[in-house]
Amino acid sequence: MADRITFEATVNGQKVGPLDIPADLMLTELLHEYLGLTGTRVACGQGVCRACSVLIDDGVAGSAAALTPLPACVTGAAYASGKSIRTIEGMAGDDGQGNPVPSAIQQAFLDHFSFQCSFCTPGFVISAQALVERLERAPVPRDQVEDTVLAAMNENICRCTGYVRYLGAVRDVVLNTPGLTTGDPEPAVTAAAGPAAGGRG
């Protein structure tokens, strides 16, 4: 199709556009080729592996759409136009002097040695970030964290099979961040956690 659209959006907090782009341009191509944001990875190219996940805010803060990772490889720029997009480049914070500070999820992935080749990591970061923000609005009981984390990360594929360390890192962030869970926090010392955990089964 020869037709074109005008693209305007907020990407990682910065205004982008207006850009004259093909109407059927996919978001990964827009990010890579037009905006120079190459951190979003393309692996399967058909929306299955989730390496290319991004967050697209539909204008309603905290809405289901804003907190549902979308695969950028099969999501058209036409959908994202006029909206607010967050990519892996927008995940880290700032120390106030221009130095990036990893997000809690990014730091946990580093601490847990979660990734090996790292190709899938941007997608895992986005999915985990979306989960954290969902839990800020709707905390879950602590005994459901394991299942909640698995459900949220289940679509992301890691061909190095680093799943255990990825999931462990996300679980730690969820359990150790106040407000993401309901019920009493577990005692920090693992040895003392037995009876308390047993009571919740």
Added chain:
Amino acid sequence: MVRLLRYLAIAVLLALIVTGLLYWKGTRLAPLPPATVDFAALAAPDRAALVARGAEVARDADCVACHLDPEGGSELGGGYPMHLPMGTLYGTNISPSREHGIGEWSADDLYRAVAWGVAPGGRNLYPAMPYVSYHAITRADSDALYAWLMAQRPVEKPSRRPDLMFPFNVRPALSLWNALFRPDAQPFAPAEGEAPDRARGRYLVDVLGHCGECHTPRNLAFAMTEPALGGQVLEGAYAPDLQQNSMVRRGWNPDDLIAFLHRGVSPQGVPTLTMLPVLQQSTSHMDDASLTAISTYLLGGQGRAAAALPAAVSPDPAGRLHYLGLCAGCHGTNGQGQPHSSVPLATNTTAMMDDPLNLVRVIREGIAPQELAHGERMQRMPGYAAQLSDQQLAELVNYLRQQWGGRSEVLTAADMQKLIKAGPAH
């Protein structure tokens, strides 16, 4: 006052007489056709052949669809829920368990249950058991099915009781329904001058396949009514119109229909929602002759080439942007799809149907990864309920129907709300 009471008494009396007559008619069964096999004197090779034929009958009749154990482990152990307006029914255990299944049944008992809907002891089956369709099963097929069923592993698991509201939970009252809506059991025979291929197809579609149970509209008493195979909404999904002219209008032809029923893939689409298990458990196991017969019966050799598909009717421009934004990445800018992962939409029939229910459901809910048949599969489609407002959904649905469905109607956000509510209530 006395006169009024007298009229009332007469009315009550008449109602009682009518009810009594209906009950008498509904409980009276014609003599059963004699068994075609002497099971006691069956030699081993003959029994093996009969069991093999029975397996085919079970596949053709898709017994597993309702009698499987949804928790796994058995295709005949029962427990599958059917959500109906009057409550929930569960498929029963039809394994040869003597305690929980049909292990004590005779071949006559099986024929009476399948063709008349009456279990041993005169207990009425609910018409969710499609005896209205099965009424024309041949006695030979019923006997083969009996041999196969009795050769299966018994499943020692009790059947789950129906959970129906009054008065539907009164089984004897079904005799009244039977009197009004149940055809007499009458073994199938080709019509005069009917070609054997068409007759075979009619038997597979109308009798064993019981396609009309989903595809034929139902009346207020939930009995199948006219037009046969005219399409209806059941369990939150629209079972499309299978009448010949309607199928040809939607671009079906014999080769594609056979491919759809065999492998689950055709330019017109793949089986979704309640049709997917039908492919997996029944039609994908049928041989070429059976599938050709079905196609002959449904399409009568008619069919339309893809070039003659409906022309686009001024497609909604806003809907087109939603399409390019959310759909085109997998289904292609021009609706061409990707083999073995995403269906083509340019030839898909879902946008052509009178009822947009399935289109709305698939867009909002997505589709789980589909293992179709003979190695064919489709990848997961995500649901877009969170990404599309009712207004945007209406625009997208309008675009798809106008672009590839040949339909000019303009649906609104309010229409979407109605369709969303018509979806699965459970």
